[in-house]
Amino acid sequence: MDFPDLSEGSSYMSAVLKACGITLPLVKIKQNAEKYQFGIHNLFNGKPCEVLGVGSCAEGLTIVANQQIEQSYSSDSDIILIFRLIIYENEKKWRTAKASHPKLCHYLRLPDANYPGYAQLFVSEWLNSTENVCLANNTMNERLLKSNAFFSANFSRHGPALKSDKDLPPLLEKEGYQAQYINLVDFKQTHVGESEIKSKDFVYCIRGEKWPVEASEYKTRKRRFNWPTKQLFYEIIESGYFLASVGSKESKNKENEVQWRVSFNKAEQLIIESFNETQIHCLMILKNIKNKLLPKAVGKNITSYTMKTVMFWCLEETPDTCWHPSNLMRCVCFCISKLKQYLEKVFLPNYFIRKRNQFTLIEFPGDIQTRTKDFLENFLDNPQESMSVILSTFNDNRNLPPNLLNDKSQDVFIEQWLRFRVAMAQTYHLIGVNALWTLYDGYSVNHIIVRCNDVLEKLKILKYASPFMKLSQNCMGVLQYIILRNEKEKNVSELKQLCLENMVACVPADRTHTILRIATCLLDFGAQDECLHIIQNVTNHKKIYFSMSSHSKIVAQLVKNTTEKFSKMSRIRKIQEVKIYEQLINQDLINQDPYTLIEKLKNFKEEGHEVGGYFLFVFLWKGCCFEVTFMPAEVVILPKPAALELCVQCNENKNVKKVSFHPILYRLLLEFLWHVKNVSPNAKKKKILKDLKQCVSKIPKEIRSEGFNFIFYCLLLQHNYRSAYKYLIK
Structure with missing residues (x-):
C-alpha cells in the first residue's frame, strides 16, 4: 500500500471508534444476539420456512454509543424467509425425478448466460400438467399479499422484499406467538444497544444447498495471501446460496420477471464474523463515507454493499499483518483506491461471481461517475484532511485525549453489554411460555x-x-x-x-x-x-402485582440506576469495578447462561463490590412473571x-x-x-x-x-x- 505514514492518526481513529462502542467483543455480542433471536424462533416455529437475519444488523455492525454516530449507521433490518425446496442443478437428474414422481413439484435451476449471477427456475406443475413452467420471481410475495389480509394491510412491495414500518411484536404475534398482556414488555427505553432500525424488509428466498456452478471460479481462484483461511473457505463453500426473488435491473421486462438473483448472505455473514477489530473499523468507516460524505457528491449510486464488496477484494490482496490499529487509515485508503480502479473500468466484480457487475450502469450515468471519481481522488490526494472530515462525524469523542477515550470505551463496553443482555431477556419475555404452545x-x-x-x-x-x-x-x-x-x-x-x-x-x-x-x-x-x-x-401478592403492571418501567429504572452509579464512581473505585466486570463478561461469553452469571454477580456482591447489574439480572431472569x-x-x-x-x-x-x-x-x-x-x-x-x-x-x-x-x-x-x-x- 503506497500511502503516507498515517499511524498516529490511525491509532487515534481506532480509539474514537472504540469509544463509540465499535469494538470486536460488542460486535460478537450483537452477532450472537441476532442468532439467538432467530434461532429460538426457528426452533419453536412449526412452519415450513426458516427465518434468518441478514445485513448490518446480523453482522453486528449497527452498534452505536451516541446519537451522532447513530444517525450515520441507522439502517433497515433485513429478514429473509427461507423455503427449503429440492433444487436440481442438472437437467438429466431433474427429468428423472419428474418421471419417477410426476405428482410432486421438481425445480430446475438454470443460470442465465446473458446476466451472470441470475438464474431461472423451471418447475413441473403438479396439477396433471406435463408442461414445464418458468416460476416468476414475484410468485410468493404476490400470493401472500393476495391471500393474507394481515400482510396486505401491513406490508408493501419494495424490490424483492415485503417492507414494513410496523413494530416487530405484532409481526411475531401473527407468526403464532400471541403475546400475553403481562409479559409483552415495552423495551423501547431499555433496548438501546443498537442503532435505530428504520424499517424491516422481509425477503422470500429459496435455499440452494450446493455451491452454484456460476461461482465455480471462486473455488479455483489463485490468491496471493492466506485469505480466506482454509477453514473459512470450507465454511463458505458449504454455506451454499440463496435465490432471491428479484431480476436484473438491466434485463427486459419479461426476462426480469422470471429471473432469480443468486445471493450469498450466509457466506458474507461468515466472512464478517471472521473480521478482526481493525477490519471492522475499516468497514464501518467505509460505510460512514458512503452515508455521510458521498451522497453530497454522487447521490446513492455507491451502496453499503458496494463498500463491502470492495473490502472483500482488498482482503484477498493484503496480508493479515496489514490489518492492525496503527494501519487503519492506510487500509481505508487502499479500499478507496480499489473502488476508484473499479469505477474507472465501470465494472465492480461481485466477490463470488466475478462476471457479475455490481454497478447498475443504467442508473449510473457518466456525469455521476465523473463526480464519484473526483471525490475519491480528492480523498486519496489528502488522506489527513479526509481523516479529519471522518472524525468530524464523531462529535462526542473527536477532541478527547487517548487516555480518556480508553476510559470511555471501557464504560461504553460495560453499558452496552448490560443493554444487550436486557435485549436477550426481551426475546425471552416476548416468546417465553408461548413458544412451547407449538409443541x-x-x-x-x-x-x-x-x-x-x-x-x-x-x-x-x-x-x-x-x-x-x-x-x-x-x-x-x-x-x-x-x-x-x-x-x-x-x-x-x-x-x-x-x-x-x-x-x-x-x-x-x-x-x-x-x-x-x-x-x-x-x-x-x-x-x-x-x-x-x-x-x-x-x-408476594402486592410485590408481584406491582412488578407485573410496571415491568418495563422497573427495567428502565434499573438500567438507568446501574449505568449512572457506574459512571459516577471515583476513578480508583471504577478501575476495580472494571476489572470485576471484565471477569464477569469474559465468563458470560464462555458460559452463555444467565443463571450462572447471576451466581457470579451474587458472589462479587457478597465480597463488597458494587456490580449494580446484580439486581437488574435477578429481576430480568428470576423475577419475571x-x-x-x-x-x-x-x-x-x-x-x-x-x-x-x-x-x-x-x-x-x-x-x-x-x-x-x-x-x-x-x-x-x-x-x-x-x-x-x-x-x-x-x-x-x-x-x-x-x-x-x-x-x-x-x-x-x-x-x-x-x-x-x-x-x-x-x-x-x-x-x-x-x-x-x-x-x-x-
Whole structure:
C-alpha cells in the first residue's frame, strides 16, 4: 500500500471508534444476539420456512454509543424467509425425478448466460400438467399479499422484499406467538444497544444447498495471501446460496420477471464474523463515507454493499499483518483506491461471481461517475484532511485525549453489554411460555413428551437457551406426572419424587408459571406441606402485582440506576469495578447462561463490590412473571374451575390450544383448594376469598370472568350459595 505514514492518526481513529462502542467483543455480542433471536424462533416455529437475519444488523455492525454516530449507521433490518425446496442443478437428474414422481413439484435451476449471477427456475406443475413452467420471481410475495389480509394491510412491495414500518411484536404475534398482556414488555427505553432500525424488509428466498456452478471460479481462484483461511473457505463453500426473488435491473421486462438473483448472505455473514477489530473499523468507516460524505457528491449510486464488496477484494490482496490499529487509515485508503480502479473500468466484480457487475450502469450515468471519481481522488490526494472530515462525524469523542477515550470505551463496553443482555431477556419475555404452545398438538401426552425432548436436545447447543430449557423441562415434568398418575401400580414416593425433582429443575425459570404448574401436580397428588410451601412462597401478592403492571418501567429504572452509579464512581473505585466486570463478561461469553452469571454477580456482591447489574439480572431472569398456562392435554390435573375455563375456551374457538390464568388469581385458587383438602379453619379460607375479590378488582376487565369463576366455585365449596349465585350472574 503506497500511502503516507498515517499511524498516529490511525491509532487515534481506532480509539474514537472504540469509544463509540465499535469494538470486536460488542460486535460478537450483537452477532450472537441476532442468532439467538432467530434461532429460538426457528426452533419453536412449526412452519415450513426458516427465518434468518441478514445485513448490518446480523453482522453486528449497527452498534452505536451516541446519537451522532447513530444517525450515520441507522439502517433497515433485513429478514429473509427461507423455503427449503429440492433444487436440481442438472437437467438429466431433474427429468428423472419428474418421471419417477410426476405428482410432486421438481425445480430446475438454470443460470442465465446473458446476466451472470441470475438464474431461472423451471418447475413441473403438479396439477396433471406435463408442461414445464418458468416460476416468476414475484410468485410468493404476490400470493401472500393476495391471500393474507394481515400482510396486505401491513406490508408493501419494495424490490424483492415485503417492507414494513410496523413494530416487530405484532409481526411475531401473527407468526403464532400471541403475546400475553403481562409479559409483552415495552423495551423501547431499555433496548438501546443498537442503532435505530428504520424499517424491516422481509425477503422470500429459496435455499440452494450446493455451491452454484456460476461461482465455480471462486473455488479455483489463485490468491496471493492466506485469505480466506482454509477453514473459512470450507465454511463458505458449504454455506451454499440463496435465490432471491428479484431480476436484473438491466434485463427486459419479461426476462426480469422470471429471473432469480443468486445471493450469498450466509457466506458474507461468515466472512464478517471472521473480521478482526481493525477490519471492522475499516468497514464501518467505509460505510460512514458512503452515508455521510458521498451522497453530497454522487447521490446513492455507491451502496453499503458496494463498500463491502470492495473490502472483500482488498482482503484477498493484503496480508493479515496489514490489518492492525496503527494501519487503519492506510487500509481505508487502499479500499478507496480499489473502488476508484473499479469505477474507472465501470465494472465492480461481485466477490463470488466475478462476471457479475455490481454497478447498475443504467442508473449510473457518466456525469455521476465523473463526480464519484473526483471525490475519491480528492480523498486519496489528502488522506489527513479526509481523516479529519471522518472524525468530524464523531462529535462526542473527536477532541478527547487517548487516555480518556480508553476510559470511555471501557464504560461504553460495560453499558452496552448490560443493554444487550436486557435485549436477550426481551426475546425471552416476548416468546417465553408461548413458544412451547407449538409443541402441544392434541391430547397424546407421549407424543408431546417426545417433541419436548427433541426441542430440549436442540436447545442444548443454542447459546443463552437455559431459560427455555427450564420451561421445556417443566412441560415434560407435568406430562410425565400425568402418565404416572394413571398407572395405579406406581407407588406414592415415585410420584412425589418426580414432582419435586422437576420443581427444583424449573424454579429459576420464572416466579409464577413453572412453579405454579408444579404446585398443581402436587395438589392433585395430595402432597401437603410441600404444596402449601410452594404456593405461599411463589408470589408476594402486592410485590408481584406491582412488578407485573410496571415491568418495563422497573427495567428502565434499573438500567438507568446501574449505568449512572457506574459512571459516577471515583476513578480508583471504577478501575476495580472494571476489572470485576471484565471477569464477569469474559465468563458470560464462555458460559452463555444467565443463571450462572447471576451466581457470579451474587458472589462479587457478597465480597463488597458494587456490580449494580446484580439486581437488574435477578429481576430480568428470576423475577419475571408469566401467566400460568396449561394445554388441553393437561386438563386432567387442573382444578375444576380452571379445567372448565380450558374446555369453554377450546369449545368456543377451535384454534385455541391453551388456557392462561393470572398468576395471583391462580395462586389464590390453589391455596384455597389446599385448605379445603386439608380441612383448615374457615377463617383462613375467608381471608383467601377476600384476597381473590381484591385481586379481581385490580386486574383488567377482559380477564375478570376467570376470577368470578374461581370465586363462584370457592363459594360453592363453602356452601354459600346466595353469594355464589351473585358471581355466577357476573
